[in-house]
Amino acid sequence: MKSTVETLSPTRVRLAIEVPFEELKPSLQKAYREIGSQVQVPGFRRGKVPAAVIDQRVGRGAVLNEAVQEAIPQQILAAVREHEVKTLGRPEVEITEFNDGSPLKFTAEVDVRPEITIPDLSTISVTVPAVEVADSDVDEQVKGLRERFATLKTVERAAAEGDYVQLDLKATVDGEEVPGGSATNISHEVGSKQLLPGLDEVLVGMSADEDRTFTTQLVGGDYAGRDAEVHITVRTVKDKQLPEIDDEFAQLASEFDTLEELRGDLQQRLGKVKKVEQIYAARDEALKQLVEAAAIPAPEGIVKEEVEGRKQAMTDQLERIGASLADYLASEDKTEEQIDEELTEAATEGVKIQLLLDTIADAEDVQVSDDEFGHEIVHRAQRAQMQPQQYYDQLVQSGAAAAVFGDVRRGKALASVMEQVTMKDSEGNTLSLDDLRAEGEDEHAGHDH
Numbered sequence: 219m220k221s222t223v224e225t226l227s228p229t230r231v232r233l234a235i236e237v238p239f240e241e242l243k244p245s246l247q248k249a250y251r252e253i254g255s256q257v258q259v260p261g262f263r264r265g266k267v268p269a270a271v272i273d274q275r276v277g278r279g280a281v282l283n284e285a286v287q288e289a290i291p292q293q294i295l296a297a298v299r300e301h302e303v304k305t306l307g308r309p310e311v312e313i314t315e316f317n318d319g320s321p322l323k324f325t326a327e328v329d330v331r332p333e334i335t336i337p338d339l340s341t342i343s344v345t346v347p348a349v350e351v352a353d354s355d356v357d358e359q360v361k362g363l364r365e366r367f368a369t370l371k372t373v374e375r376a377a378a379e380g381d382y383v384q385l386d387l388k389a390t391v392d393g394e395e396v397p398g399g400s401a402t403n404i405s406h407e408v409g410s411k412q413l414l415p416g417l418d419e420v421l422v423g424m425s426a427d428e429d430r431t432f433t434t435q436l437v438g439g440d441y442a443g444r445d446a447e448v449h450i451t452v453r454t455v456k457d458k459q460l461p462e463i464d465d466e467f468a469q470l471a472s473e474f475d476t477l478e479e480l481r482g483d484l485q486q487r488l489g490k491v492k493k494v495e496q497i498y499a500a501r502d503e504a505l506k507q508l509v510e511a512a513a514i515p516a517p518e519g520i521v522k523e524e525v526e527g528r529k530q531a532m533t534d535q536l537e538r539i540g541a542s543l544a545d546y547l548a549s550e551d552k553t554e555e556q557i558d559e560e561l562t563e564a565a566t567e568g569v570k571i572q573l574l575l576d577t578i579a580d581a582e583d584v585q586v587s588d589d590e591f592g593h594e595i596v597h598r599a600q601r602a603q604m605q606p607q608q609y610y611d612q613l614v615q616s617g618a619a620a621a622v623f624g625d626v627r628r629g630k631a632l633a634s635v636m637e638q639v640t641m642k643d644s645e646g647n648t649l650s651l652d653d654l655r656a657e658g659e660d661e662h663a664g665h666d667h
Contacts, residue, residue: 221297228332229517233297233309237322242289249284282318294326304331307520329517334577337511339638344503348643349492351485359484360463363471370456376425377455379409383421384453389414389436389446396441403453414448424452437545497654500641501632505571508635514570524565525558575628575635584630586623594626 221235253276254267262271272281290311298305309328316322370382377383383406389399406413408421416434424430429451436446461467468480533543547554578584592606599609613619633651641649 219293219296221293221300223297223301223303226327228515229306229329230519231303231328231330233294233301233303233326233328235293235297235324235326237289237293239319239321242285242322245285245289245292246281248288249281252284253281278318282316286313286316286322289322290324290326294328297326303328305329306331306517307523310519329519331573331576332515332517334512334514334573336574336577336581337508339508339635340640342504342507342511342639343642344500344507344639345642345644346496346499346503346649348645348647349489349496351488351492355488356481356484359488360481364460364463364467367467367471368458368460371459372454373457374426375455376423377408377421377452379418379422380458381408382406382456382458383408383424384456385421386451386453387414387417387448389434389448391436391441391444391446396436396439396446398439399436399446399448407458417448417450420450421452424455426452426454428452437548493653496643497641497649497651500649501636504635504639504641505574505632508639509567509570509574512574514573516566516569516573520569521562521565524569525561528561528565529558572628575631576624578635579627579631582631582634584627584634586626586630590626590630591623594622598622 219235219237219241221233224232224234226232250269250272251265253272255265257267257272257275258264259267259271259275262268267275269281294309294311297303306329309326311324311326313322313324316324373381384403385406386402387400387404389396406417406421409418411418414434415437416432420430420432429449431447431449433445434448436442436444461470463477465476468474468477472480472483474480474483532546536542536546543554543557547557595610595613596606599606602609604612610619613622636651643649
């Protein structure tokens with residue numbers, strides 16, 4: 219095999235590879251064996267069909283094609299090793315010349331890890347706002363707690379915004395009932411806009427046992443975009459009654475005897491949450507500075523793959539809740555091009571950070587122990603609600619175990635970065651990873667990337 223490498227950009231190369239026909243013979247023999255085990259020819263046992271008969275039955279071209287498909291990945295791997303190319307992602311292959319008995323000539327374009335010069339980490343300094351828990355933040359928490367202990371009481375009056383109603387509804391289009399468009403005795407908060415457009419406006423002023431019909435445009439299902447007639451009947455109107463905020467409420471809603479103690483506890487909890495957010499903000503700012511200082515280019519092919527992956531995950535997530543990408547775009551008032559642009563921006567930043575952390579991991583010879591890898595597998599298995607062994611087996615089968623290993627290694631490199639850069643708050647206090655560990659957070663702080 220002969221090969222040359224041409225640099226197309228700092229993140230992409232083209233390998234030109236020529237393989238003598240003689241070197242393809244092992245792949246050719248394998249192709250004959252594979253095809254021979256699949257075809258049935260009268261008078262020959264399966265797997266014992268001679269090559270000449272396979273050529274006659276299947277065609278020599280099909281055998282050559284199978285041999286070439288098998289040989290190309292091996293030849294690319296050999297060329298990559300020879301030229302010490304640090305590849306990323308899948309190569310794009312083009313066969314430029316191949317005939318029976320002649321050398322195979324092809325090119326493979328592939329993204330590569332760019333050469334990155336890491337700035338001196340000790341020169342990176344970030345400042346983030348100091349942690350501050352205002353009384354209004356605690357008020358918001360108390361308000362949320364109060365909502366959880368609200369009670370509903372049936373009232374003999376017309377419904378107003380903020381009331382809860384029990385109602386029946388039935389949607390029809392041109393007199394035909396809409397599939398899934400009927401519901402009986404459902405509870406709905408007036409003004410929450412959780413159900414059909416226009417419903418809340420109709421409900422205001424309605425009393426128990428009253429019914430009305432209104433028109434709304436359906437957003438999902440077979441009748442999406444069509445006007446539907448919706449008949450509603452109110453069964454009961456209930457008033458939401460909130461408890462008084464006093465010591466009695468503190469005893470009802472918590473383990474504390476006084477409202478003052480409850481507020482103190484909420485303030486402390488909020489402080490811890492904000493402290494974690496503060497460290498993450500400092501981490502993100504440090505990474506942003508490092509990526510800019512190192513002028514890291516993002517390989518286009520990898521970014522494209524990442525965008526496709528993120529978009530697919532987004533679509534899958536929407537489907538799980540019975541929505542589509544079109545529904546999401548309508549609710550967010552965005553076009554698909556805008557979403558693609560946002561995903562590309564986020565993926566580009568994510569890929570640059572990965573390249574930065576991989577380079578730092580190499581420079582600092584970061585190693586991942588079996589325990590650290592196992593800990594990550596257990597952690598991810600718990601999130602996926604699976605047994606660790608089952609989760610690991612699936613990773614191995616899908617070829618994703620190396621990616622998880624890479625994530626753990628990058629997480630350790632990130633922890634190293636955070637220990638070497640200077641992180642302070644606006645009051646001059648030094649921040650460190652120890653603040654995160656004190657809050658019981660994951661030690662390598664790498665899950666967000």
